[in-house]
Amino acid sequence: MPIEPSNPPLVPYIPSTAPFSVEQRAWLNGYLAGLFSNAHVAEPVEQKKKLSLVVLFGSQTGSAEKLAKRIGADSSKMGFAPKVLEMNAFGSLDWAVEERIILVTSTWGEGDPPDNATAFWAHLNSPDAPRLDKVHFAVLALGDKNYSDFCGAGKKFDTRFEVLGGKRLIPRVDCDTDYEKPALEFISNLWNPLAATSHQGGIISASTSTEPAALEPEGYSKQKPFPARLLVNRKLNREGSGKDTRHFEISLEGSGLTYAAGDALGIYASNCPTLVAHVLEALGFDGEEGVKNPTGMEVSLRSALLSSFQLGNPSMEFVAEVQKRSEDADLKSLLDPANKEKLDKFVYGKDILDFLKSYPGVRFTPSELVTFLRKLQPRLYSISSSPKAHPGQVHITVAVVRYEAHGRERKGVCSTFLAERADGATATIPVFIQPSHGFRLPSDGNIPVIMVGPGTGIAPFRAFLEERRETGAKGKNWLFFGDQKRSHDFLYQEELETMMKNSHLHRLDTAFSRDQAEKIYVQDRMLKQGDALWKWLEEGAHVYVCGDAKRMAKDVDLALHQVIQTAGGKSEEEARNYVAQLKKDKKYQRDVY
Ligand SMILES: Cc1cc2nc3c(=O)[nH]c(=O)nc-3n(C[C@H](O)[C@H](O)[C@H](O)COP(=O)(O)OP(=O)(O)OC[C@H]3O[C@@H](n4cnc5c(N)ncnc54)[C@H](O)[C@@H]3O)c2cc1C
Ligand SMILES: NC(=O)c1ccc[n+]([C@@H]2O[C@H](COP(=O)([O-])OP(=O)(O)OC[C@H]3O[C@@H](n4cnc5c(N)ncnc54)[C@H](OP(=O)(O)O)[C@@H]3O)[C@@H](O)[C@H]2O)c1
Ligand SMILES: Cc1cc2nc3c(=O)[nH]c(=O)nc-3n(C[C@H](O)[C@H](O)[C@H](O)COP(=O)(O)O)c2cc1C
The missing domain is CATH 1.20.990.10 (NADPH-cytochrome p450 Reductase; Chain A, domain 3)
Known part of the structure; x- marks a missing residue:
């Protein structure tokens, strides 16, 4: 039996007769006490089993993941017992038991789920898909209206959960690139319907639901970018190349910003x-x-x-x-x-x-x-430096976008801002770090890594190689690199050759597409080296792919399947399962754009 305080407090107080669960009542009284901070509320908390809540996220560059974690943290305060998992970890849940599931997903490719959600999506569409009749769910979808299938993945999950018998708690919210405000609204609208699913009864009054706090922590962030100075702007292609790819070094001195190899740098550029x-x-x-x-x-x-x-x-x-x-x-x-x-x-x-x-x-x-104009959005760049090798700095590798369309020269906003307009004595570059938890070196330095990064896809692999050098990691490193011409477009050639000489980079396979009549791409090199690749995979190597999403990443994925079939002697289905397992084990990670 809960005990009421002996002296009625001088603050609004929710008594045990009110239609709330014990946890909700305790939280509300704590909240009210906080509002009247000089008053004291002696509210005892009755120990009861907390309501379980599953928050599943699909996220490529970390935004949906961050929101999912926020839902988890807020739900704890509301008396729930949250489990926050990436969607592909669906196997660790007991689907016969879970009753409350919140899905937060971004959309990649052309309306596709992010990599850490693809296995879950396949499972939901397989004969093994669970019935969700007992499940109350809600979907928060992240996307970008510049893509024609806006929030396509969120829409797919929302429909599929309903088809499998799930009951929608609140309507799906589709967020454009400015997702903070609608996402916070979605989160604060969750609590009443979620509480109503409790068998202990009780509905939290809307007026007392958590005031959405800002999503970003203190310090410099996406909301408050750091005005950084450009230190180096160096062209990586030789004179006469058809491309303009630049190496930029940016100072983070005084920012307090930190990053890890695999993260991206966000940049707010201005128009020409x-x-x-x-x-x-x-x-x-x-x-x-x-x-x-x-x-x-x-x-x-x-x-x-x-x-x-x-x-x-x-x-x-x-x-x-x-x-x-x-x-x-x-x-x-x-x-x-x-x-x-x-x-x-x-x-x-x-x-x-x-x-x-x-x-x-x-x-x-x-x-x-x-x-009628859209807000100018920051651009992301895969960081090409290890902070251990370059303290106080961040490096990026950028293909400068210039082309002609409808009879006029066009310039990519951010890449030409960096190349042409960011060097002035007083010029600064507003930057933030976009952590990418899904693109990380193995924590065990002895594990071999295979990196496939043509063009600017080389960026995070320069960072990975530097990081493994600085930490003394003993594992083997294999890089597949490609670009147009060896003589003009061999990005970071000297650095890579030095790493080869020092036995830090164990294998370097290059594919220069325009050095011969027929095109040769990185995936052709992978197929040619199928037996060795298979051997590395069986030794536990992690595979990383970075660069163009539209064509390259799809073709490389296909080549990986082919290698597993031909060199590994697997059937088509076995190869599919092998790759799915690599993804689940975080041994196949992609940073594609
Ligand atoms: C996670 C992530 C990591 C990334 N890492 C890198 C990186 O390491 N290096 C890098 O260079 N980029 C990287 N990018 C891409 C980068 O964010 C920008 O999209 C890119 O630099 C172009 O931005 P921009 O502002 O210069 O061009 P924008 O002003 O955005 O213009 C680009 C747009 O112009 C149009 N366009 C381009 N070429 C043509 C053409 N020939 N004909 C017609 N239309 C055309 C397309 O619509 C294209 O989307 C990354 C993206 C993501 C999401
Ligand atoms: N989302 C996007 O809009 C996006 C993404 C990535 C790149 N790009 C554009 O591409 C430009 C340069 O990008 P980048 O320097 O990173 O490299 P890139 O253009 O992707 O080219 C790097 C190398 O990859 C080759 N390649 C082309 N198709 C391929 C395929 N299907 N599989 C494997 N390799 C393939 C290219 O060969 P060939 O060129 O000889 O065919 C070249 O040798 C940028 O200006 C950017 O605008 C756009
Ligand atoms: C290569 C690429 C493809 C994308 N495709 C889509 C798309 O088809 N539809 C959409 O609404 N958003 C698309 N987006 C936008 C992302 O979903 C959006 O940036 C989201 O906030 C990323 O969240 P995340 O960091 O959790 O992955 C795409 C972004 C990139 C870089």
């Missing part, structure tokens, strides 16, 4: 001033007009277009508004949902300036314009 000038000219503005930036601060239109809003890849809201204002019949027909594919093709490669020029009669006031 020439493009901004052309947009202002097309609009007929001088740039001094006042507008609100996405944080609600009053700034000049020029400053907002430089630093806060995306000028490439216009939002559908902008395109629809241009149609409304121009009354253009062709654009109207393209905006018909039945013509989505044609619309995507029409918009591909166009920016805001293209639209302003193509529909010159369309007019916006400065304030109207910015409401």
Whole structure:
């Protein structure tokens, strides 16, 4: 029998007769006591079994993982017993018992689940899929509206859970790149419906649910980037190369920021001033007009277009508004949902300036314009240094994006910002660390590693090699690298050759695609070395792939399956299972973009 305090406290107090579970009551009283911090509430806590809650995440670069952990931490305070797991660890759960499951997933590839969720997705679609009739679930989906299958993976899990009998606690929330606010709202909306599933009864009053605290810790972060100085901007391709890939060294002195090999660096770049000038000219503005930036601060239109809003890849809201204002019949027909594919093709490669020029009669006031623009997002770069080898610094390896489209030269926002506009004496680069828990060296330095990283995919492997050198790891290192021409595009050639000479890098297989008539790619080298690769795999090697997601990573994945079949003597299905097991054991990790 719970005991009521002998002297009624001077603060609002939830008595044991109120319709809450013991844990909820204890938490609420603690919360109220906190609000009236000079008062004392002697609320005894009755020991009862806590309600179990499973939080499953699918995450490639750590955002969904961070949110899942936040749900776990908050749920503990609410009296639940949370288990936070990546989706592929589904085998460690007792599916006959679990009743409350929250799924948090991002979307990768083209509407696909992230790597650490693919096995779970396959399982849910297999004959072994569990019935979920007892399960109450909710889905928080992360994505990016720049991709046509927005939050595709979250949508798939949401539908599948329902088909398997699950009961939705609250509607799925699909978050665009600015996920913090909707994600926190989703989290605070969970507690009442979750509490209502308790057999102990009790519903937490909405007015007393946790006030969502900021997601980010103290110090420099994605929300508060560190203004870093650029130390080195060096071209890695030789004169005459068709590519411009740069090595950047950035100072983290004074930031307090730390990172591990495998993490990414986030960078907030600004748009090219020439493009901004052309947009202002097309609009007929001088740039001094006042507008609100996405944080609600009053700034000049020029400053907002430089630093806060995306000028490439216009939002559908902008395109629809241009149609409304121009009354253009062709654009109207393209905006018909039945013509989505044609619309995507029409918009591909166009920016805001293209639209302003193509529909010159369309007019916006400065304030109207910015409401139709997307917020400029930070870009991520796989870190190419080990902090042990370069204390106080972070290095990245960036392919500078320049191309022509619709008769005009185009520049990638961040890669050209770094290459062309970040060196000034007073210039700084706003940076943050994006930890990537899913892309890590084995903790045992004796384990061999196989790294496949053509082009800028070399970046994290330079970091891995440095890290293993600095820590004295004895395990063997094998790198597959490829690019266009050996004479021009052999990134970090000297460093790699020195590592070979020093027996730190044990094997280096290169594939220079344009040195001969037919293309040779890294996967061709993998197939050629199938027997040795298989031997390394059987010795327990971890396999890492970094670089282009659209083509390379898929082809390399296929080659890995082929090696297991041919050199390992496995059937197609056995090879699939072998790779699935590698993924589950975290022995096959990818950092692809
Ligand atoms: C986890 C992660 C790690 C990454 N690591 C690296 C890395 O180590 N090194 C690296 O260089 N990049 C890396 N990237 C990619 C990087 O984040 C940026 O996407 C890249 O630098 C381009 O950004 P940008 O701002 O320069 O170009 P943007 O302004 O974003 O322009 C790029 C866009 O331009 C369009 N485009 C590009 N070329 C053409 C063309 N020929 N024709 C038509 N349209 C075209 C495409 O829509 C493309 O998405 C990584 C991405 C992620 C998610
Ligand atoms: N998500 C994206 O939009 C994205 C992702 C990665 C790269 N890129 C673009 O690619 C440019 C450079 O990227 P990068 O330097 O990292 O390298 P990259 O262009 O991916 O090329 C590196 C090497 O990989 C080869 N390659 C091409 N197709 C391949 C395949 N299917 N399998 C294996 N190898 C393949 C290339 O050969 P060939 O070129 O001779 O065919 C080249 O030798 C950047 O400008 C960027 O815009 C875009
Ligand atoms: C190569 C690549 C492919 C992506 N594909 C999609 C997609 O198809 N649909 C979508 O909504 N978002 C897509 N995204 C955006 C991610 O889902 C989004 O950035 C998310 O916040 C990442 O979360 P994570 O860090 O938990 O993986 C893609 C991002 C990258 C880099």
